[in-house]
Amino acid sequence: MSENKQELHTEQIRINQVIEKMKSELALLEQQTSTVKSDILSIRRNFWEDVTVNMDDAVEAGETATSIKQQAEFLSEREHRHKHLHKDVKNLRRLVETPYFARIDFKEDGEQDIERIYLGIASFLDNESDEFLVYDWRAPISSLYYDYSLGPAKFTAPGGTVTGELQLKRQFIIKDGIIEGMFDTGLTIGDELLQEVLGKQSNAQMKSIVATIQKEQNKIIRNEKGKLLIVQGAAGSGKTSAALQRVAFLLYKYRETLNAEEIVLFSPNPMFNSYIRNVLPELGEENMQQTTFQQYLEFSLGDSFHVEDPFSQMEYMLTAQHEQDYEVRKKSAKYKSSIQFLHVVEQYLTHLSNENLVFQDIVFRNEVVISTLEISDYFYSLDKQLSITNRVKLTATWLLSELKKLEKSERKKEWVEDEIQYLDKEEYQFYFQKLSKQKRFSQDTFDDFEREQEQLSIYVVKRALSPVIKKIKRLDFLNMKAIYQQLFTLNQNDLHLTISPITNLDWQEICQYTSKHLNNNHLPYEDATPYLYLKEMIEGFKVNTSVKYVFIDEAQDYSSFQFAFLKHLFPNSRFTVLGDINQAIYAHHSHTGIEVLKNLFNGESIETIKLTRSYRSTKQIIEFTSAILEKNEEIEPFNRNGQKPIILEKNDENEIIAQIVDKIKNNSTYKTTAIICKTQKEANRVFDLLKDSIEVELIDKRSNQFDSGVVIIPAYLAKGIEFDCVILFNASYEQYGSEETRNLFYTACTRAMHELLIFYTMEATPFLANIPEELYINKTKIEG
Numbered sequence: 001m002s003e004n005k006q007e008l009h010t011e012q013i014r015i016n017q018v019i020e021k022m023k024s025e026l027a028l029l030e031q032q033t034s035t036v037k038s039d040i041l042s043i044r045r046n047f048w049e050d051v052t053v054n055m056d057d058a059v060e061a062g063e064t065a066t067s068i069k070q071q072a073e074f075l076s077e078r079e080h081r082h083k084h085l086h087k088d089v090k091n092l093r094r095l096v097e098t099p100y101f102a103r104i105d106f107k108e109d110g111e112q113d114i115e116r117i118y119l120g121i122a123s124f125l126d127n128e129s130d131e132f133l134v135y136d137w138r139a140p141i142s143s144l145y146y147d148y149s150l151g152p153a154k155f156t157a158p159g160g161t162v163t164g165e166l167q168l169k170r171q172f173i174i175k176d177g178i179i180e181g182m183f184d185t186g187l188t189i190g191d192e193l194l195q196e197v198l199g200k201q202s203n204a205q206m207k208s209i210v211a212t213i214q215k216e217q218n219k220i221i222r223n224e225k226g227k228l229l230i231v232q233g234a235a236g237s238g239k240t241s242a243a244l245q246r247v248a249f250l251l252y253k254y255r256e257t258l259n260a261e262e263i264v265l266f267s268p269n270p271m272f273n274s275y276i277r278n279v280l281p282e283l284g285e286e287n288m289q290q291t292t293f294q295q296y297l298e299f300s301l302g303d304s305f306h307v308e309d310p311f312s313q314m315e316y317m318l319t320a321q322h323e324q325d326y327e328v329r330k331k332s333a334k335y336k337s338s339i340q341f342l343h344v345v346e347q348y349l350t351h352l353s354n355e356n357l358v359f360q361d362i363v364f365r366n367e368v369v370i371s372t373l374e375i376s377d378y379f380y381s382l383d384k385q386l387s388i389t390n391r392v393k394l395t396a397t398w399l400l401s402e403l404k405k406l407e408k409s410e411r412k413k414e415w416v417e418d419e420i421q422y423l424d425k426e427e428y429q430f431y432f433q434k435l436s437k438q439k440r441f442s443q444d445t446f447d448d449f450e451r452e453q454e455q456l457s458i459y460v461v462k463r464a465l466s467p468v469i470k471k472i473k474r475l476d477f478l479n480m481k482a483i484y485q486q487l488f489t490l491n492q493n494d495l496h497l498t499i500s501p502i503t504n505l506d507w508q509e510i511c512q513y514t515s516k517h518l519n520n521n522h523l524p525y526e527d528a529t530p531y532l533y534l535k536e537m538i539e540g541f542k543v544n545t546s547v548k549y550v551f552i553d554e555a556q557d558y559s560s561f562q563f564a565f566l567k568h569l570f571p572n573s574r575f576t577v578l579g580d581i582n583q584a585i586y587a588h589h590s591h592t593g594i595e596v597l598k599n600l601f602n603g604e605s606i607e608t609i610k611l612t613r614s615y616r617s618t619k620q621i622i623e624f625t626s627a628i629l630e631k632n633e634e635i636e637p638f639n640r641n642g643q644k645p646i647i648l649e650k651n652d653e654n655e656i657i658a659q660i661v662d663k664i665k666n667n668s669t670y671k672t673t674a675i676i677c678k679t680q681k682e683a684n685r686v687f688d689l690l691k692d693s694i695e696v697e698l699i700d701k702r703s704n705q706f707d708s709g710v711v712i713i714p715a716y717l718a719k720g721i722e723f724d725c726v727i728l729f730n731a732s733y734e735q736y737g738s739e740e741t742r743n744l745f746y747t748a749c750t751r752a753m754h755e756l757l758i759f760y761t762m763e764a765t766p767f768l769a770n771i772p773e774e775l776y777i778n779k780t781k782i783e784g
């Protein structure tokens with residue numbers, strides 16, 4: 001047997017032994033799980049039988065309470081144990097299939113023995129020998145695998161730094177307990193395994209990358225220093241992957257104090273949420289909270305306005321160039337996303353502290369019972385040293401006390417008597433019982449007509465006033481819409497605003513535009529965050545102090561204003577912010593966003609990590625897509641070969657459709673193919689043209705997931721996702737002629753893993769003109 005074969009044989013024997021041990025441990029755990037489960041069922045079923053209930057006197061009642069508490073604690077302990085056992089069983093089942101993916105041999109300085117460390121998705125301890133047969137990939141010692149090639153190496157253990165020499169690095173591909181591949185490597189993480197992983201066809205679900213994490217990605221995953229960690233990386237460089245493995249790492253490292261609920265990930269759209277949903281469970285961890293900024297806005301703003309979503313804003317920006325308001329809107333969106341506009345809102349708040357806060361009348365039975373003027377007088381009579389929020393709260397308390405007075409005076413009114421007469425039987429009964437419980441009167445006294453009327457009038461007035469009281473408690477006496485609108489209707493000098501850096505004329509235009517929309521009860525997307533910020537600052541900012549880690553993916557699509565908002569919202573959290581400025585596609589993006597973010601963390605530790613190597617696409621696709629960029633970016637392709645991107649000129653859309661049908665029907669073996677359009681409008685049209693000829697799925701902003709097969713998708717919804725093959729529907733000059741569409745075009749093309757096909761009609765986009773001809777195949781020329 002050759003040395004290699006011998007080694008393989010020895011490793012296979014070890015795997016067999018480890019799996020045997022795992023299986024018997026699994027059987028034991030399964031048995032324990034089922035015992036605990038029946039304990040739980042039995043406790044639940046017999047809960048009240050096992051508790052001695054006796055309420056005869058205070059002593060007995062106290063004993064009853066103790067007995068209930070003990071029983072509840074016992075149940076909770078069992079449930080807790082079950083949760084843990086269940087997690088261990090799930091992890092062990094995964095380990096039985098693939099016990100580990102790598103081995104390292106490490107000789108610690110000053111020690112004789114070489115330690116063999118096998119790395120898997122979870123640790124496995126041999127109870128007999130008390131030896132770790134598998135180490136969790138997140139254990140301190142495992143970082144040796146990710147950070148070093150053969151030679152001197154060190155890692156940080158709880159007791160301090162351990163130095164030594166890395167003597168072997170071996171990777172395995174194990175399926176159902178059988179070694180299918182084994183590579184010894186000197187490089188940080190060998191190319192062979194990575195080649196194998198990256199060469200596979202994509203799924204509609206992202207996969208974990210623990211076996212092939214690269215050194216620079218590992219820095220992100222294990223970073224513990226930065227309060228703000230900024231990750232800037234090229235398309236496909238593994239930003240999302242690093243973020244997700246980082247969540248898994250944090251959940252492992254701080255398992256005693258951190259749970260998944262305390263981590264929140266902001267992602268670009270709901271479909272992306274489902275795309276990444278499996279990664280953490282695959283690693284044996286629960287998913288963190290996932291949301292989009294839009295979902296947060298909708299949740300916080302309720303239905304007070306019709307709030308535009310970012311996709312509609314995007315669609316407008318891409319399709320409405322010929323509309324009259326287009327340029328003003330662009331200006332408005334850009335300004336309202338800036339930190340300068342945040343300063344405008346803050347100046348406005350200072351102004352409101354002294355005058356002009358807008359209130360709503362308190363109306364009861366169609367009559368104004370407390371007017372806006374009275375409310376305003378009261379509010380501005382309060383000590384100006386108090387914050388607006390505190391004064392609003394004091395005003396609410398005052399209003400409630402005024403209503404108490406009103407409640408008393410109303411009881412004698414005629415309408416109350418009328419209503420009492422019309423009380424239906426159920427209400428009457430209900431109220432009678434309620435008052436009896438409160439021992440306000442007995443059966444005898446309720447027979448007394450006068451008293452009955454008196455008590456019922458209390459009830460009737462309370463009931464009628466209850467919606468008004470609720471409104472006051474919800475602070476609805478503030479007219480938030482009018483307050484926001486006033487910013488754009490009152491003269492800037494009267495409001496004492498310094499508008500910069502835009503001109504007065506620009507500001508006037510923005511004001512007119514905004515007013516028009518607010519009058520129609522429409523809140524443009526760019527106004528949603530400023531409006532919410534203003535509202536929160538007046539009503540009391542509901543900050544979230546329970547979230548410990550915030551992740552923002554596709555951060556280039558956040559405005560400076562939104563960053564400031566998020567920092568305010570999560571004052572105690574550590575932030576990991578991942579983005580690629582070349583994929584910034586929204587109207588509000590600014591190149592200064594990250595700088596603004598850094599300023600917000602001024603005085604706290606900030607770390608920036610750059611990822612320049614790109615893994616998603618073949619070398620040919622990466623070289624091509626990098627040439628789309630205006631500036632020469634440092635993007636280093638991973639060395640995986642495929643065919644060059646193909647560019648095809650067609651006479652019209654019908655010809656493109658015919659060719660796509662032909663390709664999908666006769667010439668495609670891919671699991672996932674995306675036909676990427678510029679807008680939803682175009683995607684809908686293409687779907688109509690294709691749906692009768694091939695099986696396709698149309699994706700829109702409401703889509704929550706996509707399946708394998710062929711999808712038609714607008715470019716802005718394909719953010720963060722990838723496909724085996726990308727067909728760019730029409731890269732004509734008409735579609736991608738302006739400089740502003742460069743990032744959108746780049747984002748669309750960088751979604752391709754193995755094949756990129758670009759069609760155009762008439763004249764091609766100028767972004768193609770600059771690409772060296774040797775980087776693609778011009779099929780039109782060949783065929784012509």
Ligand SMILES: Nc1ncnc2c1ncn2[C@@H]1O[C@H](COP(=O)(O)OP(=O)(O)OP(=O)(O)O)[C@@H](O)[C@H]1O
Pocket residue numbers: 194197198207209212213214217233234235236237238239240241242580583615616719720721722750
């Ligand atoms: N170390 C790695 N090992 C294996 N696969 C990797 C690795 N890093 C990245 N990948 C793969 O590369 C692809 C791109 O990764 P990911 O989506 O995380 O990149 P990204 O930087 O977030 O991309 P984009 O900004 O373009 O959305 C994924 O298929 C991912 O699994």
